Structures are given as structure tokens and as C-alpha cells.
Amino acid sequence: MTSLRIRRGGRAPVPEATQGLVLHSDWQxxxxxxxxxxxxxxxxxxLVVGGLGPILWLAKSAITPTxxxxxxxxxxxxxxxxxxxxxxxxxxxxxxxxxxxxxxIAAGSWLSQIIVSTTGAYALSVLRPKWGSxxxxxxxxxxxxxxxxxxxxxxxxxxxxxLIGGSYVNSYWxxxxxxxxxxxxxxxxxxxxxxxPREIFEAARIDGAGPLRLFISxxxxxxxxxxxxVSIFAVLASWKDFLWPLLVLTDASKQPLxxxxxxxxxxxxxxxxxxxxxxxxxxxxxxxxxxxRSFLRGSGLGGALKG
Amino acid sequence: MAPELEQTDSTFxxxxxxxxxxxRARRTPLTWLRAGGISRLLFLAPLILVFGAFxxxxxxxxxxxxxxxxxxVQPATWVGLQNFSEVIHDPLFPIAVRNTLEFxxxxxxxxxxxPLIAAVLISEVxxxxxxxxxxxxxxxxxxxxxxxxxxxxxxxxxxTGVFNTILGWVGIAPQQWIQxxxxxxxxxxxxxxxxxxxxxxxxxxxxxxGVNPELYEAASVDGAGLWKKLWHVxxxxxxxxxxxxxxxxxxxxxxxxxxxxxxxxxGPANSTLTVMLLIYNYAFGNSLGASYGEAAALSLMLVAFLxxxxxxxxxxTRAWSSE
Numbered sequence: 001m002t003s004l005r006i007r008r009g010g011r012a013p014v015p016e017a018t019q020g021l022v023l024h025s026d027w028q029x030x031x032x033x034x035x036x037x038x039x040x041x042x043x044x045x046x047l048v049v050g051g052l053g054p055i056l057w058l059a060k061s062a063i064t065p066t067x068x069x070x071x072x073x074x075x076x077x078x079x080x081x082x083x084x085x086x087x088x089x090x091x092x093x094x095x096x097x098x099x100x101x102x103x104x105i106a107a108g109s110w111l112s113q114i115i116v117s118t119t120g121a122y123a124l125s126v127l128r129p130k131w132g133s134x135x136x137x138x139x140x141x142x143x144x145x146x147x148x149x150x151x152x153x154x155x156x157x158x159x160x161x162x163l164i165g166g167s168y169v170n171s172y173w174x175x176x177x178x179x180x181x182x183x184x185x186x187x188x189x190x191x192x193x194x195x196x197p198r199e200i201f202e203a204a205r206i207d208g209a210g211p212l213r214l215f216i217s218x219x220x221x222x223x224x225x226x227x228x229x230v231s232i233f234a235v236l237a238s239w240k241d242f243l244w245p246l247l248v249l250t251d252a253s254k255q256p257l258x259x260x261x262x263x264x265x266x267x268x269x270x271x272x273x274x275x276x277x278x279x280x281x282x283x284x285x286x287x288x289x290x291x292x293r294s295f296l297r298g299s300g301l302g303g304a305l306k307g
Numbered sequence: 308m309a310p311e312l313e314q315t316d317s318t319f320x321x322x323x324x325x326x327x328x329x330x331r332a333r334r335t336p337l338t339w340l341r342a343g344g345i346s347r348l349l350f351l352a353p354l355i356l357v358f359g360a361f362x363x364x365x366x367x368x369x370x371x372x373x374x375x376x377x378x379x380v381q382p383a384t385w386v387g388l389q390n391f392s393e394v395i396h397d398p399l400f401p402i403a404v405r406n407t408l409e410f411x412x413x414x415x416x417x418x419x420x421x422p423l424i425a426a427v428l429i430s431e432v433x434x435x436x437x438x439x440x441x442x443x444x445x446x447x448x449x450x451x452x453x454x455x456x457x458x459x460x461x462x463x464x465x466x467t468g469v470f471n472t473i474l475g476w477v478g479i480a481p482q483q484w485i486q487x488x489x490x491x492x493x494x495x496x497x498x499x500x501x502x503x504x505x506x507x508x509x510x511x512x513x514x515x516x517g518v519n520p521e522l523y524e525a526a527s528v529d530g531a532g533l534w535k536k537l538w539h540v541x542x543x544x545x546x547x548x549x550x551x552x553x554x555x556x557x558x559x560x561x562x563x564x565x566x567x568x569x570x571x572x573x574g575p576a577n578s579t580l581t582v583m584l585l586i587y588n589y590a591f592g593n594s595l596g597a598s599y600g601e602a603a604a605l606s607l608m609l610v611a612f613l614x615x616x617x618x619x620x621x622x623x624t625r626a627w628s629s630e
Contacts, residue, residue: 021427021533039428043425054454055445123347123351123354127350146610153366183358186354211346240450243565281453288445289441299509299510
């Protein structure tokens with residue numbers, strides 16, 4: 001990502017006219033204007049129908065009487081609006097509690113990922129212990145092990161933890177702590193720290209700042225962009241997670257919405273169920289619309305890193 | 308009292324050492340301490356503890372478990388390769404492998420070209436590019452459980468189902484979707500492509516802005532038109548990213564679980580039973596008692612296959628991806 005930025009920043013501004021795939025002069029040609037412009041318009045229509053459509057449909061159906069949704073799923077409010085679905089989702093299905101559970105799980109997972117990735121990356125990038133490369137190697141290895149295949153040993157570890165004993169089924173710690181073991185976060189964070197100017201660290205050291213002070217007052221404040229990106233993806237991943245909470249949270253009152261939704265589907269009125277689904281999407285959608293820039297930058301950054 | 312004493316004592320020793328010897332001559336616990344060893348260790352502690360407990364240890368445990376029989380009550384016993392042979396001789400195993408290959412293959416056919424075309428089109432949009440990016444990424448932020456359950460409703464096989472209604476407008480008869488053996492897998496792939504394509508588009512968009520404009524300029528000077536530039540500049544410049552997204556997609560789809568689990572539970576007639584679903588069924592879905600050993604053995608086989616595949620893939624495409 002940085003190499004990309006440097007390359008772009010270091011280039012002298014050259015007249016726009018001859019650079020880029022489709023030139024200004026190309027746009028003057030009718031074939032390009034109609035062909036490419038038409039393709040772009042078609043894409044926009046497809047995106048609105050395909051990307052936005054299902055969500056709009058969900059929003060519409062959440063406030064439509066169930067019978068209408070069942071008989072004429074596409075019709076827009078043939079017999080008016082039924083807001084009771086939303087309130088029923090709150091009272092009958094207890095969506096509020098599961099939403100709170102989801103938030104609690106996401107908050108803990110976020111904290112755990114931020115603590116592990118910032119302190120670890122700081123140690124590896126700035127303090128640089130002798131055996132740092134060994135740890136880095138062990139971290140990179142875990143990138144090649146898909147997390148889902150560790151389900152079985154992790155599950156057994158939670159049910160019968162070695163050394164400490166007991167069982168952590170139905171404890172949020174069983175979700176929070178494993179969430180911290182994301183090598184991707186550490187690598188992303190370390191790359192960012194590696195590119196911070198070393199002179200500032202030296203200056204702080206000369207001013208008498210110890211490692212803790214350097215971390216809290218210098219490195220963290222300079223890392224807000226990457227902290228934002230890691231935070232967004234930590235919360236989003238936790239919000240989207242299904243299989244792991246399903247396995248370790250057997251007590252229904254502790255489950256997040258994602259685990260609860262498939263279970264309640266059978267015994268819930270369709271309209272109420274769709275309202276509950278809408279509520280489950282609202283937080284990530286609103287979050288995306290507010291932090292769109294960070295989402296998209298983070299997503300592109302992930303690709304650049306993987307590349 | 309005591310700590311104070313200790314402290315003066317240690318400063319004294321430290322002072323004597325540094326006075327009598329050159330500081331770098333030897334590494335002792337004390338020099339390590341003075342060089343900030345403690346703080347390094349403290350900063351690394353969360354990482355080492357969390358990765359040790361929830362990443363490195365489970366990896367080792369997975370390997371051990373695949374050679375053991377364990378029911379969590381009695382101590383595990385070593386059974387050699389028995390777990391592996393049971394998995395291989397399970398009649399469901401070839402079905403799961405074939406279905407997973409089918410899912411990955413279909414996802415590649417549907418899902419691979421679409422994001423690339425979309426990204427090239429979006430990167431040349433002159434106005435409201437942000438709107439395009441937002442729309443394209445929107446399905447990615449929908450929780451997958453909600454997406455699958457929503458699409459499950461869309462796939463209703465009755466003539467009043469959402470998709471069947473839409474097909475009815477253009478005179479196509481109602482389809483069975485996830486209830487038919489032939490259509491279930493493509494239906495799963497369709498939803499999965501919808502849910503994941505946006506992330507790939509954004510990766511391509513980032514890569515497209517990284518293409519050196521001077522290359523386009525040089526091509527223009529040489530008289531290349533739009534199509535030639537697309538073919539000779541854009542695509543070659545995107546080669547590395549395209550190869551990476553392809554392997555990532557293959558690795559991701561090889562682990563597909565949520566779609567078959569929530570849409571069809573592997574049915575109808577095991578037509579959507581995937582490897583991950585089989586692992587889940589071995590460990591958690593069996594009413595006769597969990598076969599953790601078999602689940603671990605199949606997990607290990609999946610990892611080994613993916614690792615071998617990635618290595619071969621990287622080696623095979625190395626010549627092509629580097630200039």
C-alpha cells in the first residue's frame with residue numbers, strides 16, 4: 001500500500017490528456033461515449049437492482065403485512081404498511097437482547113484484536129527483539145492455515161482447557177480471546193509502524209520517553225488511519241461471524257443475532273422475522289455509509305497486502 | 308523495605324559491572340534488562356499468549372488429534388492412520404470432495420470475470436464513482452446469515468416465490484432452485500458470488516489506480532487504441548493482483564460452509580454436502596457421538612491439499628506473474 005502511495009506521490013504531474021486507459025479524446029468519439037457510457041449505465045442499473053434491491057426488499061417487507069409478503073412478494077404495500085412487525089420483533093423475539101449480545105461480543109473482539117495487534121506490532125517493528133523474526137515467521141505461517149479448520153481443536157480447547165481447567169462454553173472470553181489471534185491484523189499494523197519516521201522515535205527517546213510512553217504518546221496517535229481500518233474490520237468480522245459463536249454459545253440468552261436468527265426462523269411469523277433480519281443489518285449498513293472511505297480503503301489495502 | 312533494598316543492590320551491581328567491563332562484552336540477564344528486555348517481553352506478551360493459545364497450540368493439537376481417538380471423557384488413544392482411512396472410505400467423502408470442487412469451479416466461472424469487468428468500468432466512470440463503489444460493496448457488509456436467509460426466501464420454489472415471480476414476468480416457468488439436486492449448487496454459488504464480489508471489485512479498483520499512467524501514455528504515443536491499451540497495458544499490469552485474487556478465491560471457496568449449512572443442510576440428496584460441512588457433521592452433527600478424530604483428519608487433509616495446491620499454483624504462475 002505504501003509503495004503504491006509513494007509511487008503515485010513521487011510522480012510529476014503530467015498533462016491528463018494522454019494518460020489513463022480511456023482518454024478525454026476517446027470520450028469525444030460516439031462509439032466510446034455510447035458503448036462505454038452505456039455499459040457503465042447498465043452496470044449502475046445492475047448494481048442498484050442487485051446490490052441495493054435485496055436490501056430495499058427486506059426493508060419493504062419488514063413493514064409489510066405477512067400475508068402480502070407471502071402472496072405478492074414483489075408488490076409494494078398492496079394493503080398498506082404494518083409497523084407492528086418491527087415492534088413485535090422487539091417484544092416477541094427479544095431482538096434487543098440479541099442485538100446487545102452482538103454488540104458486547106463485537107466490542108470485546110475489537111478490544112482484543114486492537115491490544116494484540118498494536119502491542120505486538122510495536123514490539124516487532126519498533127523495539128525489535130532478537131527473536132522477532134522467529135515470531136514473525138510463526139505468525140506468517142498461521143496465515144496459511146484457514147481458521148475454519150482449527151474449529152475442532154479450538155472447540156475442544158474451550159470445552160476442556162489445558163492447564164487452567166473448567167469449561168468456557170457460554171463464556172464470551174471463548175470468542176474474545178481467539179479473535180485476537182489474527183495474523184493479518186498484526187502484519188497490517190507492523191507494515192504501518194515500519195513506515196513511521198524513525199527520527200521521531202529517536203527524538204522522543206532523547207527527550208527521555210520510555211518504551212511505554214513512546215507507544216502511547218507517539219506511535220498510537222500517529223497510527224489513527226490504520227487503527228480505524230483494523231477496528232472497522234474487527235467489528236464487521238465479529239458481526240458477521242456465525243459458526244464459532246454457534247458452537248461455543250449454547251445458552252440462547254447469550255447468543256448474538258446471527259446465531260439466533262436461523263433458530264427462531266421456524267417459530268416466528270415471517271413479517272416479524274424479516275423485521276428482525278433488517279435490524280441485524282442496520283448497524284453494519286449505517287456504519288458502512290458513515291465510514292465508507294475507511295471501509296473501501298481498508299478493503300483495497302487488504303488486496304495490496306495480499307499481493 | 309525489601310524492594311528498596313533489592314533496587315539499591317541491583318543498581319550497585321549494575322554500576323560495578325559497567326564500571327569494570329565494557330558494556331557490550333557479554334550478554335547477561337542484567338544487560339538484557341538494561342537494554343529494555345522487560346518492556347519488549349511485556350509488549351510481546353499479549354501476542355505470544357493469544358497466538359500461542361488460539362493459533363499455534365490448536366495447529367499442533369489438530370495434527371495430534373488426527374492420529375488419536377478421543378471422546379473428551381476418556382484419555383485419547385493413539386490409533387495411527389485409522390481416522391484417515393475411515394474418512395477416505397466414507398461414501399460421503401468423494402461426494403463432499405466433488406461438491407466442493409463443483410462449488411469452487413462454478414464460483415470461479417461466475418465470480419471471477421465479473422468483478423474484473425465491473426472494476427474496469429467503474430474506474431473509468433467520470434462522475435459519481437463513489438456511488439458505484441458504495442453500491443458494489445454494500446452486499447459485503449450484510450451479515451452472511453441474513454444474506455443467506457434472505458436469499459433462501461427469494462429461492463422459494465412456489466410460483467409466488469420472489470425469483471419465480473420475476474421469472475414469470477418474462478414467461479419462464481417456476482424453478483425449483485435449492486430444492487432440486489441439479490440447481491441447488493448453482494443457486495448457492497449465485498448467492499455467494501453476490502455476497503463476495505464487492506470485496507474483489509474494491510481490490511481491483513485499488514490496483515487499477517496503481518497502474519503507471521506513463522505506460523498508457525507510451526501506448527498512446529505508439530498509436531494504441533482503447534482495446535489495445537486494455538489488453539496490452541491494463542491486464543498485464545493487473546496480472547499479479549488477478550493471480551492473487553484467484554488463489555484467494557479458490558482457498559475461500561474450498562472452505563465453503565455457511566451456504567450449504569443454512570440453505571440446504573447439504574441436501575437435497577447430499578448434492579450440496581461440502582468438505583467443511585462434512586467436517587462439521589463428523590464433529591458436531593452426529594447424534595451417535597462426535598468423531599473428533601475423523602473431523603481432525605479431514606481438516607488436516609484439507610489444509611494439506613490447499614497448501615500443496617497453493618505451492619504448485621505459485622510455482623506454476625511465478626514466471627507469468629513476474630515481469
